[in-house]
Amino acid sequence: MSASPLLPEPRLRRVVEAAELRDLSEDELIGLASEIREFLVDHVSRTGGHLGPNLGVVELTIALHRVFNSPRDALVFDTGHQTYVHKMLTGRSERFGSLRQQGGLSGYPFRAESVHDLVENSHASTALSYADGLAKAFALRGEHDRTVVAVVGDGALTGGMSWEALNNISSARNRPLVIVLNDNGRSYSATVGGLPYHLCRLRESSDNRLHDYTLKSRRNIFEDLGLAYLGPVDGHDIGDLEHSLRRARALDRPVVVHAVTVKGKGYPPAEQDPTDRLHAVGVIDPATGRPPAASKSSWTSVFTDELLALGARRADVVCLTAAMIGPTGLAPFAKAYPSRVFDVGIAEQHAVTSAAGLALGGMHPVIAVYATFLNRAFDQVLMDVALHGLPVTFVLDRAGVTGPDGPSHHGMWDLSVLRAVPGLRVAAPRDPTRLRTLLAEALAVEDRPTVLRFPKGAAGPDVPVVQDFNGIDLLHTPNSRDVLLVSVGACADDGVRAAESLQARGIGVTVADPRWINPVSTELVGLAAEHRLVVCVEDNVRIGGTASGLAQAVTDARLGTPVHALGLPCDFLPHGSRTDLLSQHNLDASGIADTITELWTGGSCEHCSAGNTHGFGNQHSARKSPGRHRPG
Structure with missing residues (x-):
């Protein structure tokens, strides 16, 4: 496929706003779809992003914008990583050079970008609930000329929220709502469970001629729920799609339009790869x-x-994941032990409680999910696993700042949330060797749940132990114990480099890696007592994180040592590189050193107890960087 120039080819350049699509002929629409695919491959190959899903919805998105009038009609895309075409058709093509880069175009719907981006839903299975509420709101406000359209993939339909929403949507048969089922047989990988089998039967039983297809031609689960059903329709035939969508709108009731698409359509490397590597x-x-x-x-x-x-x-080790066998690293285990891996679909709540059942039955489940997605199953972690003292190990990939996927994907809340779970133990490996060791230690725990968290990306070199302190790894030991720097997980390397630079400034910094960060050990509290200031650095929000737990333990021990939390603000961080985002919040070596210097020499400590100005080391000569430093 040849590369397109920075500005798209003529047809795409003409379509600055979606309304202009309606002026294009059938041949021009086919040409436009081809140009969009070429544009996507060219740009996404240079910036990174979600390629396969967007190549599969080109004609579908064109048809949606020709039939419906966004933003007057509400278009809600489930798992919004397939909205690149939507962005292109709503005036944002020229920004694709900055896709997922800091300050650039978001890889998901983003309300600040456009009035056409209604919700920022990048966690799956939410669109139908949004749509249900929007349809109710339009009815209550008397806005009967507005249509709500939810685009949901068959993968997202494996999530429980989708069925909770369908149960409610189907109960109001006079409330118009169009559900476009984008059926490509995949989420990250092949869709699992009984649903894909049912959809496959619907596809095979149809002659695929929409105009001859009636609502009564085959009984299906959607009709049994009380919804109207149209399809299956070829999701790459703009004419058939438009006919189906106009018919659905005219029904003036909840209706499912079943569109069959091919993920990665038009790009041979994506179409021919069975592993979904180009998702x-x-x-x-x-x-x-x-x-x-x-x-x-x-x-x-x-x-x-x-x-x-x-x-x-x-x-006894078994594994579970929520539609992410490949991304979470379980594919080799599934190949070696196929009967011991369970992909439950996009259903984190079910995954956790199913794991609880496995543990009750004598197995040791390992649940591998992205850190941001465990938030969705907190009640199950608390009440179904921890309450019963079950040996379930949660492996949280993409913990901390993840980078270009933005606010919904940063794994920066798990430590705060999980610290509230009684008995649960949390480990944060600083390097590959510690990851291996801590995983084995977690699987050896048989009377409570355990958590192992690590970041996205390349694993750096090992950070060696200088001294063992009652089970705590000391990574840097100075001559004078002025400051204790507690590094959480992958923050260790930057912590050591900060300590080395502070030694030249006359500030003695002990760098400690507790390895198991929750609950706070008595040994760590004892180490804190030997220092005049404690700084805890973690890529988690400051509120309720590791520093908060350590500060509470220090207070409970009636120590006067202040504990400063150096972490992420309680905010939704934008997309950008992990390196840049950590640096902006003083979580790199330079920022850690500047923070400690300012605290030690008398700067304002906003986030430790009472916002004190400590001035621990006014006798020392130190450089200050007030312009760069933002405490916390």
Whole structure:
């Protein structure tokens, strides 16, 4: 596929706003779809992003914008990573050079970008609930000329919220709502469960001629719920799609339009790859769909290798995930032990309670999910696992700042949320060796749940232990114990480099890695008592994180040592590189050193007790960087 220039080809350049689509002929629409695909491959291969899902919805998105009048009609896309075409058709094509880069175009719907982006839903299975509420609001306000359209994939329909919403939507048969089922048979990988079997039967039973298809031609689950049903329709035939969508709108009731699409359509590397490797990509060669060079060993791959080794020794280890066998590193385990891996679909709540059942039955489940998605199953972690003291290990990939996927995907709340769970133990490995060790230790715990969290990306070199302090790894030991720097997980390397630079400034910093960060150990409190100031650095929100737990433990021990939380603000951070975002919040070596210097020499400590000005080391000569430093 040849590369397109920075500005799109003529047809795409003409379509600055969606309304202009209605002036294009059938041939021009076919040409436009081809140009959009070429544009997507060219730009996403340079910036990274979600490629396969967007290539699959080109004609569908064109048809939606020709039939419905956004934003007057409400278009809600489930799992919004398939909205690139929507963005292109609503005036944002020229911004794709900055896709997912800091200050640039978001990879998901983003309300600040456009009035056409109604909701910022990048967690799956939410669109139908949004749509249900919008339809009710329009009815209550007397806005009967507005149509609500929810685009939901078959993968998202594996989530429980989708069925909770369908149960409610179907109860109001006089309330118009169009549900477009984008059926490509996949989420990250093949859709699991009984639903894809049912959809497959509907596809096979139809002659695929929409105009001859009636609501009574085959009984299906949607009709049984009380919804109207149209389809299946070819999701790459704009004419058939438009006919179906106009018919659905005219029914003036809840209706499902079943559109069959091909993920990665029009791009051979995506269409022909069975692993869904091109669902989401980094920088790739557009000709082959492959990265330009082999990636370094990642945190995920280290976890994969160690899990395989542990699985070989322990037949009781089983794994669960929520539609992410590949991204969470479980694919090799599933290949080696197919009967011991369960992909439950996009259903984190079910995954956790199913794991509880497995544990009750004598197994040791490992649940591998992204840190941001465990938020969706907090009640199950609390009441179904922890309350029963069950040995379930949660492996949280993409913990902390994740980078270009933005606010919904940063894993920066898990430590705060999980600290409230009685008995639960949390480990944060600082390097590959500690990941292997801590995973084995977690699987050895049989009377309570455990958590292992690690960030996205390449795993750096090991950070060596200088001294063992009653089970706490000391990574840097100065001559004078002025400041205790408690580093959480992957923050360790920056913490050591900060301590080394502070030694030249005359500030002695002990760097400690507790490894197990929750609950706070008595040994860590004892170490804090030997220092005049404690700074805890973590890529989690400050509120309720590791520093909060340590500060409480220090207070309970009646120590006067102040504890400063150096973490992320309680805010929704934008998309951008992990390195840049950590630096902006003083979570790199330079920022850590500047923060400690300012605290030690008398700067305002806004986020430790009472916002004191400590001035611990006014006798020391130190550089200050007030312009760069933002406490916390």
